[in-house]
Amino acid sequence: AQKITQTQPGMFVQEKEAVTLDCTYDTSDPSYGLFWYKQPSSGEMIFLIYQGSYDQQNATEGRYSLNFQKARKSANLVISASQLGDSAMYFCAMSFKETSGSRLTFGEGTQLTVNP
Amino acid sequence: EAGVAQSPRYKIIEKRQSVAFWCNPISGHATLYWYQQILGQGPKLLIQFQNNGVVDDSQLPKDRFSAERLKGVDSTLKIQPAKLEDSAVYLCASSLEVSYSSYNEQFFGPGTRLTVL
Numbered sequence: 001a002q003k004i005t006q007t008q009p010g011m012f013v014q015e016k017e018a019v020t021l022d023c024t025y026d027t028s029d030p031s032y033g034l035f036w037y038k039q040p041s042s043g044e045m046i047f048l049i050y051q052g053s054y055d056q057q058n059a060t061e062g063r064y065s066l067n068f069q070k071a072r073k074s075a076n077l078v079i080s081a082s083q084l085g086d087s088a089m090y091f092c093a094m095s096f097k098e099t100s101g102s103r104l105t106f107g108e109g110t111q112l113t114v115n116p
Numbered sequence: 117e118a119g120v121a122q123s124p125r126y127k128i129i130e131k132r133q134s135v136a137f138w139c140n141p142i143s144g145h146a147t148l149y150w151y152q153q154i155l156g157q158g159p160k161l162l163i164q165f166q167n168n169g170v171v172d173d174s175q176l177p178k179d180r181f182s183a184e185r186l187k188g189v190d191s192t193l194k195i196q197p198a199k200l201e202d203s204a205v206y207l208c209a210s211s212l213e214v215s216y217s218s219y220n221e222q223f224f225g226p227g228t229r230l231t232v233l
Contacts, residue, residue, distance in 0.1 A: 045224035106158030
């Protein structure tokens with residue numbers, strides 16, 4: 001069975017500093033995708049970044065980068081130059097193929113607080 | 117392009133009452149998902165539609181939850197009768213197609229926050 005683990009219920013970072021949010025996963029499927037979503041207090045889920053299991057390079061999107069270590073089954077999110085608006089809940093999710101298509105499995109989330 | 121629309125945004129009901137949520141996905145998106153997100157947890161998939169057919173409803177409590185997607189566009193999720201443990205945010209998401217690759221970017225609506233008293 002596929003499983004996503006986020007071990008940090010809460011993280012604090014000073015504005016303009018970098019922060020790493022941890023995510024580990026468990027799957028026996030060789031083909032899978034890893035996503036990070038941001039959920040502000042308003043509730044909507046905002047897509048941040050994607051990494052495919054066969055991608056050779058780590059994904060980057062602006063201030064977001066994904067530190068993908070396949071052998072360790074980890075997909076940590078790095079946010080550089082934190083901003084006050086980055087304060088939110090962050091979810092790691094994994095997609096995998098099934099005969100009926102693909103589905104997302106989410107971790108429990110990490111609450112990030114950026115201090116001024 | 118317009119995002120995923122959901123209504124209502126908030127709903128308060130008493131246990132044993134019924135409630136319905138509505139979702140309108142992004143135009144052209146064939147796949148629609150309903151998630152339940154209990155406070156402090158990640159979203160859990162309840163049901164997945166491909167056009168107007170059910171792809172996966174293995175985690176839907178079918179004794180009280182039902183969902184439909186007539187005409188393959190908008191969808192309703194119903195709870196009847198509601199229990200206290202149904203208090204949660206119900207998120208609707210859509211994606212362009214059923215993806216047979218590992219890439220499946222889903223676009224989420226703002227959610228409906230349900231409180232059952």
